[in-house]
Amino acid sequence: MSTPFELAGRVAVVTGASAGIGEHSARRLAARGMHLVLGARRLDRLTALAEELSSAHDVRCQPVALDVTSSGSVQAFGDAADGFAGDAGVHLLVNNAGLARGVARIPTATLEDEAGWAEMLEVNVMGLLRVTRRFVGGMVERGGGHVIHMGSLAGIETYEGGSVYCATKASVRVISKALRLELLGSGVRVCCINPGLVETEFARVRLGTQEASDKVYEGMTPLTGDEVARAVEWVAGLPSFMNIEELDLQPVDQASAQKVHRVPRS
Numbered sequence: 001m002s003t004p005f006e007l008a009g010r011v012a013v014v015t016g017a018s019a020g021i022g023e024h025s026a027r028r029l030a031a032r033g034m035h036l037v038l039g040a041r042r043l044d045r046l047t048a049l050a051e052e053l054s055s056a057h058d059v060r061c062q063p064v065a066l067d068v069t070s071s072g073s074v075q076a077f078g079d080a081a082d083g084f085a086g087d088a089g090v091h092l093l094v095n096n097a098g099l100a101r102g103v104a105r106i107p108t109a110t111l112e113d114e115a116g117w118a119e120m121l122e123v124n125v126m127g128l129l130r131v132t133r134r135f136v137g138g139m140v141e142r143g144g145g146h147v148i149h150m151g152s153l154a155g156i157e158t159y160e161g162g163s164v165y166c167a168t169k170a171s172v173r174v175i176s177k178a179l180r181l182e183l184l185g186s187g188v189r190v191c192c193i194n195p196g197l198v199e200t201e202f203a204r205v206r207l208g209t210q211e212a213s214d215k216v217y218e219g220m221t222p223l224t225g226d227e228v229a230r231a232v233e234w235v236a237g238l239p240s241f242m243n244i245e246e247l248d249l250q251p252v253d254q255a256s257a258q259k260v261h262r263v264p265r266s
């Protein structure tokens with residue numbers, strides 16, 4: 001029987017760790033004994049999470065403010081993570097920070113919607129690239145490491161009002177595939193995880209209100225951040241000769257991007 005990959009004692013970097021999937025990934029990886037560098041813009045949340053996880057699991061956790069839209073911020077984040085990891089270096093990157101802004105359709109979109117499109121492209125595509133570029137070189141030098149990108153079902157299927165978000169997540173999948181080819185022979189693994197509906201802060205950020213967000217999940221059972229984190233943990237813990245290239249997961253109640261089974265409220 002092959003041996004699972006030993007995560008304990010290694011260093012993981014998680015972006016978008018202040019909420020949702022990223023926060024839960026940090027929780028699961030800390031429970032496996034990984035030391036963590038946590039990045040997002042809301043440093044207060046990261047600090048509270050780092051304190052909680054380091055005392056609960058006897059691991060080291062470093063919260064670091066990160067805005068993936070800024071090259072300088074990503075550079076400083078990378079320097080802080082490298083300093084934290086020391087000679088062993090960062091083993092695992094969970095490149096998860098991302099967002100959707102609005103549901104504008106192209107024919108009726110406004111200038112304000114255009115700003116939301118730019119933000120999605122900047123965070124989900126350029127931000128992801130900046131962070132991966134910053135860490136992957138060190139992994140190659142060390143002859144191993146693991147990059148997990150957070151894609152989406154929206155990167156596989158499109159829907160009205162989702163053109164740009166879908167485009168960003170299709171980009172994440174394509175970037176992951178190209179990176180995998182570029183890293184062949186380096187020992188560095190690359191995975192793109194593509195969840196369907198997950199109840200996090202995501203829909204509130206996208207739609208602007210809690211009420212609108214609640215409607216997204218009405219009458220159905222969505223995934224939770226912890227279930228996606230379970231997938232992150234599983235992928236990360238597989239034997240080092242095995243690469244999960246893409247992992248698609250949806251709620252049972254969701255069979256495609258817009259085909260959702262809902263039970264009407266009685």
Ligand SMILES: NC(=O)c1ccc[n+]([C@@H]2O[C@H](COP(=O)([O-])OP(=O)(O)OC[C@H]3O[C@@H](n4cnc5c(N)ncnc54)[C@H](OP(=O)(O)O)[C@@H]3O)[C@@H](O)[C@H]2O)c1
Pocket residue numbers: 015016017018019020021022039040041042043066067068069096097098099100123127150151152153194195196197198199200201202203205225
């Ligand atoms: N929820 C879903 O249905 C779903 C489905 C498929 C894929 N996804 C993907 O999963 C990932 C995580 O989303 P989530 O559902 O966990 O949403 P979430 O609860 O809103 O969390 C998003 C995270 O991204 C961070 N972030 C946003 N902009 C950032 C920036 N400029 N710099 C650094 N961090 C930034 C946020 O932190 P700060 O605001 O503190 O910076 C937050 O920690 C995203 O890539 C999303 O596209 C979500």
